[in-house]
Amino acid sequence: MRAVVFVVCLAGVWAKWPLRGKESYVNNVPASFDCEMRKLAYAYGKKLLPRMGAFESLYYALDLNSGDCHAVLEGEARPQVRAAVPVAVHVAPWGHDGFEGTEQRPLRSLQLAADLAAARQVPLLLRGQFFLEDTLHLGPRHSGLEIRSLPGESAEVSGGIKLEPSWKPYNTSGANIWVTDVPEKVKEVEGLQINGVRATRARYPNMPQGIEASCGYGCMIDGGKAKWTPPDFDKYGKVSFHTDKTPQHYRNTTHDWFNEYMIGVGGLCSVYDPPVSYWCSEHPSGGGAFAFRTPSGVKYDFPNGPYKKGEDARLFVWRPARWANWMFDVAKYDQQTGNFTFGRGGNQGARGENKGGDFFIENVMEELDHPGEFFFDKDSHKLYLYYNGTGAPPADASVVVPRLQVLVNLSGTQWKPVKGVQIKDVKFSAAAPTYMMPHGVPSAGDWALDRYSAVFLQGTDSVLIDGCTFDRLDGNGVMVSGYNRDATIRDSDFSYLGGNAVVAWGFTNETKTDPGRPGISLSNAPAAGVDGTDGEHPVGTTVQNCSAREIGLYEKQSSFFVQSRVLSNVFFNGPRAGINMNDGFGGGDEIAYNLVFSTCRESGDHGPFNSWDRQPFLTTVRTGKPSMIMQWREIHHNFFIDNYSPQEDVDNDDGSCYYKTHDNFLVYGGQAMKNDFGGHDNHHYNNVDAYVGRGLGVCETLPGHDDYFYGSLAASAVQVLSSSATCGPDSIDEATMW
Structure with missing residues (x-):
């Protein structure tokens, strides 16, 4: 069998926009191809999200205003028609909790208004900008509640506290530093937003363009x-190892890799909450594997x-x-x-x-030595600002300190879930940083995550987040945690986030107690850690027609979307992989019709898509009966541009298996698809691989679990196929090619 390579020869000056790397395929990309490809990406993005109109952020991210590759910025936003709501509870910052909740006499408290609307079984209409004093809590009694902006308006829910500074000069001779007193109720200022844009906490080295602009490396x-x-290996005592030896749980599809569920509890993994991780197990394996320490x-x-x-x-x-x-x-x-x-x-x-x-x-x-920086002295309660203009900061400038980490919390249980809540056309802003909060390690990926987000879902059914904006949040946008069924996030926009845009993350019983599930009795830990059949995980999460950009400003191990069904989205400008599948728990996911580029801007490894599958779990997703084998995942009809790392367009890393990657346009990158360290059953077909280093890199697999590469057009690839020297012999016998 033979692979056929189609070579496209294009003349022109070599491309100069953000292509990062020293590899020959990067340096030899003709400008004529690169420019037309970027114009195509712009047209595709506008087609995916017509509501964005000219889609200016996409236009400038693709550098289409440059002299050597210019496109016309044009397009009209598709108007969203929202029907009037005749009967509702109204709430506004200028309202009063003694009012009736009408449009003329709105309530003031968001919590009181939500409780009243749920009791009356009518929508809750928001007006104006809310600075929350406490998180809005929605439980099972709020099932069926619709929360939305008043039609024709855009309400904003902020987790910040608004300051009224009285700036006085502090050092305005050699710099332009001003100081103001801060109320005693403000205990910390980890973040600061001035007129809706972040200032940078005083640091070294400086960030010339500020915290909201990536410095790359x-x-x-x-x-x-x-x-x-x-590392202090004795700091937390000894670790307790557990490896699942149940014969029926042995995953026999890999060759000496990732066949058994294994964890370590305690030891250096006590920094996590719960204190458990695959990386503290007795024999962690994978690329560059060794036990956790810092x-x-x-x-x-x-x-x-x-x-x-x-x-x-x-x-x-x-x-x-x-x-x-x-x-x-x-x-x-x-x-x-x-x-x-x-x-x-x-x-x-x-x-x-x-x-x-x-x-x-x-x-x-x-x-505090650079324009745009701030410093808060918690002992004197004084806030210092190196104002990046002339004179004093404007007296009418909005100065907000992010204070609440979770703005809306929807929490129930799988036995009594929050059902059918809809949140529409609301802007969420100024959630406080969460990167110093407790983190846990999901399965055996490279990630640790915190279960905090601006909108938090746990124990829900058929929740809809529609037409919302998530902007300048210092943590995650949406967390779909534990038991959730059919959550949908659609037509929403995520920008300038400290962490991830959307995360879906479940539970298994690895420890006797879990702070993420207070009051719920856990049984048979740690043996039950392998068992994912109890339903304590998200199923049917869909992220559709959303945009996401400028994420991971603080926590760099972050993505636009983590472990969910991802359809028809546009996302760009992130520090790590664009879409991450942290494990093979269940599988059955679909990643389709997405435009992803300018990922891994600050990190090594990966590209637009990344996956791992080091830890096997027992689920019923594949056949309806308990199985250690995940259902196939499909990656199709995506436009992936690996212009920053550049390593892979589709990185099926350690143990990744059962992927069908087809009908995609994959541009640049060291490899169109890489499958290594125990990966298998990855089928790469009917793709266009344009200016990649090679089409596919594979490893040794067991008989019957081959990787497939066929029907693809490789445009000016340096190589078509190779076996990675780090995990298999230097041959291509492991791949079946048509």
């Missing part, structure tokens, strides 16, 4: 120039040090190779030696290392 200190304190501190001679209050600093540290970043608060600071001993933190990624990679420091007054 810049704006960091080279981790190799610091001295890292080794450095205990760092010594570095900061140019503006020593710091007066170095113990208040926070250090953001990339894991070497930039697979994730850790954040550490400081437990002890030695001014004489410049040594920082880490305290809380190090739980933001699942994979560890003995040393840190590139890093920066923030929250020290001495680093």
Whole structure:
């Protein structure tokens, strides 16, 4: 059998827009192809989301305003017609809780209004901008409630507290720093938004364009120039190992990889909550695998040090190779030696290392030395701002401190869920940072996640989030946690987020208690950790016709969407993979008709799509009966551009199996699809692979579990197929080609 390669020769000047990498296929991309491809991506994105009209953010992200590749910015937004609601409860910030809740006499409290609307079984209409004092809680008694903006208006729900600063000059001779007192009720200022845009917490090195603009691999200190304190392996005591040896649970489709469910409880994984991870198990395996650990501190001679209050600093540290970043608060600071001993933190990624990679420091007054930065002195309750204009900050500027981490919490149980709640046409903003909150490790991917988001779903059925905007949130946008059935997020836009856009993440019984399920009795842990048949996971989650951009501003191990059905979306500008499937739990997902580009802008590995499947689980998704084998996932009719890493368009990493990747347009990248370290049963067919290093990289598989590569057009690929030297012999016998 033979693979046929079609080579497309295009003349022209070589492309110069954000193509990152030294590989020959990147350097030899003709500008004529690259420009027309970007114009096609623009047309495709507008077709997917006609409501966006000219779609300016997409236009500029594709660099179509440049002189050497110019397209016309045009298009009219499709109007969304919303029918009037004759009977409803009205709520507005200028209302009063003694009113009746009519349009002329609205209520003021969002919680009171939601309770009343649910009791009356009528919609709740929002007007104006709400600065929440407490999270809006919706339970089973709110089932069927519709929450929406008043037709023709756009209500905003903010998790921030609005300040009324009285700026006074602090240092306006060599800089332009101003200071104001902050009310005692504001205990911390980890984030600050001025006129709806983030300021940057005082840091070193500086970010010339501010926190909302990616520096790529810049704006960091080279981790190799610091001295890292080794991990403290005895800090939390010994780990307890568990490997599932039930014969019926043995996954026999891989070759010496990922056949058994295995975890470790306690030990260094005590930084997680619950304190459990595959990466603390007795024999973790995979690419670069070893037991979890993080450095205990760092010594570095900061140019503006020593710091007066170095113990208040926070250090953001990339894991070497930039697979994730850790954040550490400081437990002890030695001014004489410049040594920082880490305290809380190090739980933001699942994979560890003995040393840190590139890093920066923030929250020290001495680093308030660049326009756009701020510093809050919690002892004096004073806020300092290096104003990036001339003179004093405008007195009428909106100054908001994000305070609440969760704005709307929909929580029930699978036995008594929250049913049929709809949230429409509402903007959510200024949720507080969550990256220092408890994190857990889902299955055996590289990720650690926090169960916090602006809109949080757990124990729900048929919830709809429609036409909403998620902007300037310091954590995740939407978390679909635990038991959820048929949640839909559609026609919504996510931008400038600290974490992920949408996450779907379930539970199994790995520990006797779980803080994510308070009051629920868990049984047979840790043996029951392999068992995903009890329903405590999302099923039927759909993300459709959404846009997402500028995400992962704080937590770099983040994606636009994690583990859900993803259809007809446009997303770009993120630090890691665009879409992540963290494991093969159940499977059956569909990723179709999406435009994804400019991913992995700040990290190594991956591209537009990434998956792992290191940890087998027992589910009923494949056949309706308990099985360790997941249902096929399909990746089809997507437009993926791997212009930043560039490694793979579709990265089926460690153990990934049962994927059908077909009818996609895959542009750039080291490989169109890579399948390694125990992966198998990945079928790559009927794709167009344009200017990739090679079409497919595969590994050794067991008989009957081959990878397939056929029917694809490889346009000017350097290679068609190879076997990765890291996981199999240098041959192509493992792949079946037609």
